[in-house]
Amino acid sequence: MADRKPRKDAARNRASLLAAAEELFASRARPEDVTMSDVAAAAGVGKGTLFRAFGDRTGLIRALxxxxxxxxxxxxxxxxxxxxxxxxxxxxxxxxxxxxxxxxxxxxxxxxxxxxxxxxxxxxxxxxxxxxxxxxxxxxxxxxxxxxxxxxxxxxxxxxxxxxxxxxxxxxxxxxxxxxxxxxxxxxxxxxxxxxxxxx
Amino acid sequence: MADRKPRKDAARNRASLLAAAEELFASRARPEDVTMSDVAAAAGVGKGTLFRAFGDRTGLIRALxxxxxxxxxxxxxxxxxxxxxxxxxxxxxxxxxxxxxxxxxxxxxxxxxxxxxxxxxxxxxxxxxxxxxxxxxxxxxxxxxxxxxxxxxxxxxxxxxxxxxxxxxxxxxxxxxxxxxxxxxxxxxxxxxxxxxxxx
DNA sequence: TACGATGCGGACCGGCGGTCCGGTTAACGT
DNA sequence: ACGTTAACCGGACCGCCGGTCCGCATCGTA
Structure with a gap:
């Protein structure tokens, strides 16, 4: 547990990303036509932020x-x-x-x-x-x-x-x-x- | 069934493709790291021939x-x-x-x-x-x-x-x-x- | 306020499934 | 045997996706 405390904007972005992803997976019919770019865009952040926060696609879904x-x-x-x-x-x-x-x-x-x-x-x-x-x-x-x-x-x-x-x-x-x-x-x-x- | 009889080389290529795909799926650990290009190459034909014969990836696997x-x-x-x-x-x-x-x-x-x-x-x-x-x-x-x-x-x-x-x-x-x-x-x-x- | 560390963002990359079309070849009538 | 034609071949090409990278902005701290 060497996790340092995350910065405030990082935490907020993480929350936005989770909310946006939740929303997108719920609204789109098939999960695989929710792209990572979609999630980032819907959350109003860049792809880099998304991947920094969750590692990869699996990490995002697992978090949800x-x-x-x-x-x-x-x-x-x-x-x-x-x-x-x-x-x-x-x-x-x-x-x-x-x-x-x-x-x-x-x-x-x-x-x-x-x-x-x-x-x-x-x-x-x-x-x-x-x-x-x-x-x-x-x-x-x-x-x-x-x-x-x-x-x-x-x-x-x-x-x-x-x-x-x-x-x-x-x-x-x-x-x-x-x-x-x-x-x-x-x-x-x-x-x-x-x-x-x-x-x- | 208005299927015209296929040409001889088409039939042979189809058979090679099936054999090559069978072989590849059996040898590689995960199915998804058998690419369509791999199959075509292993069968010694072009990708166009592969997709012409089976439509898409699902069609190939279904045929097998x-x-x-x-x-x-x-x-x-x-x-x-x-x-x-x-x-x-x-x-x-x-x-x-x-x-x-x-x-x-x-x-x-x-x-x-x-x-x-x-x-x-x-x-x-x-x-x-x-x-x-x-x-x-x-x-x-x-x-x-x-x-x-x-x-x-x-x-x-x-x-x-x-x-x-x-x-x-x-x-x-x-x-x-x-x-x-x-x-x-x-x-x-x-x-x-x-x-x-x-x-x- | 000044300064390091941390996080941001979007251009970029490699590789995938799938398409396209000029060149080639099999099938068939003569 | 040979010419005609339609079918088929091949691999360069496309769009898209997950994931990376790095110059720049922002946060936390003294």
């Missing part, structure tokens, strides 16, 4: 997404049930997946932009490992997933794949599935995976 | 992938059990997913290149709709998925998400999971979704 992700991560790591660590696995797994789904729905543009960086797959992101480890840990306390056969590991990957940004975008954005309907479908699917058959 | 996909699609639509249409759903769903998984494992580079086109999400590809419709149809004949609540629809999406190319690449290519192990994990997961609890 991190702001949205952080409250959820905190609720999961140090919060009360049904998200926090003091929740029985059978309850926590669906709660975490639901929280992630809502996050992706509410921030489709950002999540999509992040996955569409191109240069790195979603599985290289460090927060993916955290979600995976969490889910895996919870699953392995559920009867049937306990063995060292990796079934909890794979199930964690598969469940996370069900809330991937582009799938969510396809369902909500393209096919027009309503938010609550999707939530209940995911809950239903999760319950099935956990072995809680639901009669229909 | 289609060749691998076609036998599987035929086995599923007009083949014998356990893939063909005369298979009971509880058997067909895992068989289809296993076939897809094997396809993705064996053609990781191509599947990855296809999903990494950037310009279009995997869910815009027409073959995705076919797989989804197939799986959905089979699932809806399974007790518990039958209602008009869309649980079969969502489950089909979720199961397909579990065999997405970048997840497969992460598991097999990065984390070194063995092919047979992954197949059995997927089978286990699928069985869970279908309500067939496995004791471990």
């Amino acid at each position: 997404y991190a702001a949205r992700l952080e409250p959820v991560e905190e609720a999961v790591t140090t919060g009360p049930p049904p998200l926090g660590p003091d929740t029985p696995p059978l309850e926590r797994v669906p709660a975490v997946l639901d929280a992630l789904l809502c996050l992706k729905i509410d921030n489709r543009h950002l999540a999509l932009a992040l996955e569409a960086t191109g240069s790195d797959s979603p599985y290289d992101a460090d927060h993916y490992d955290r979600w995976h480890a969490l889910l895996r840990g919870a699953l392995e306390q559920v009867p049937g997933f306990g063995g060292g056969d990796g079934s909890g590991d794979f199930a964690a990957h598969a469940l996370l794949a069900a809330v991937r940004a582009d799938l969510v975008e396809h369902l909500v954005g393209v096919r027009g599935v309503e938010r609550e309907r999707l939530r209940s479908q995911l809950a239903d699917f999760t319950a099935r995976v956990l072995g809680q058959r639901s009669e229909a | 992938y289609a060749a691998r996909l076609e036998p599987v699609e035929e086995a599923v639509t007009t083949g014998p059990p356990p893939l063909g249409p005369d298979t009971p759903p509880l058997e067909r769903v895992p068989a289809v997913l296993d076939a897809l998984l094997c396809l993705k494992i064996d053609n990781r580079h191509l599947a990855l290149a296809l999903e990494a086109t950037g310009s279009d999400s995997p869910y815009d590809a027409d073959h995705y709709d076919r797989w989804h419709a197939l799986l959905r149809g089979a699932l809806e004949q399974v007790p518990g998925f039958g209602g008009g609540d869309g649980s079969g629809d969502f489950a089909a999406h979720a199961l397909l998400a579990a065999v997405r190319a970048d997840l497969v690449e992460h598991l097999v290519g990065v984390r070194g999971v063995e092919r047979e192990r992954l197949r059995s994990q997927l089978a286990d997961f699928t069985a869970r979704v279908l309500g067939q609890r496995s004791e471990a």
Whole structure:
């Protein structure tokens, strides 16, 4: 943490850039037709400032997404049930997946932009490992997933794949599935995976 | 189909291009550092010929992938059990997913290149709709998925998400999971979704 | 106020996917 | 065998994008 205190204009420019980028990603249909020059121009600064502040395109999007992700991560790591660590696995797994789904729905543009960086797959992101480890840990306390056969590991990957940004975008954005309907479908699917058959 | 018969050199160049592209995508680590110029050069033709033959980058990759996909699609639509249409759903769903998984494992580079086109999400590809419709149809004949609540629809999406190319690449290519192990994990997961609890 | 350090900005760069058109060559009628 | 023609070839070329660079303005401090 050798970070020196940033200058006042630098901080203000950083904020303008975040706001402008947020705005642009929300308004344009496809994330990849928001260019770095667009962001800089919309914020009223030069490209140099943009790259100085965030390193590269991925850095910018990560900064945006991190702001949205952080409250959820905190609720999961140090919060009360049904998200926090003091929740029985059978309850926590669906709660975490639901929280992630809502996050992706509410921030489709950002999540999509992040996955569409191109240069790195979603599985290289460090927060993916955290979600995976969490889910895996919870699953392995559920009867049937306990063995060292990796079934909890794979199930964690598969469940996370069900809330991937582009799938969510396809369902909500393209096919027009309503938010609550999707939530209940995911809950239903999760319950099935956990072995809680639901009669229909 | 007003397609005129192509000239002989055109056909040969097309074949060289396919072979060269196949080779390049297999040898280079990341699909996006195979450039169109690379492909043309490796095939010993000009870029114009490459773009004339396939339209654009996506067209080239689709042509490559289609060749691998076609036998599987035929086995599923007009083949014998356990893939063909005369298979009971509880058997067909895992068989289809296993076939897809094997396809993705064996053609990781191509599947990855296809999903990494950037310009279009995997869910815009027409073959995705076919797989989804197939799986959905089979699932809806399974007790518990039958209602008009869309649980079969969502489950089909979720199961397909579990065999997405970048997840497969992460598991097999990065984390070194063995092919047979992954197949059995997927089978286990699928069985869970279908309500067939496995004791471990 | 004067002076260093820090940040600014936009011209610039390399490389990408994709286009264009003059030269070349295959296919076919005679 | 040969001429005609339409199709095809190739690589120079274009526009655009992410990212860099460096002379200049601005901030924080004595």
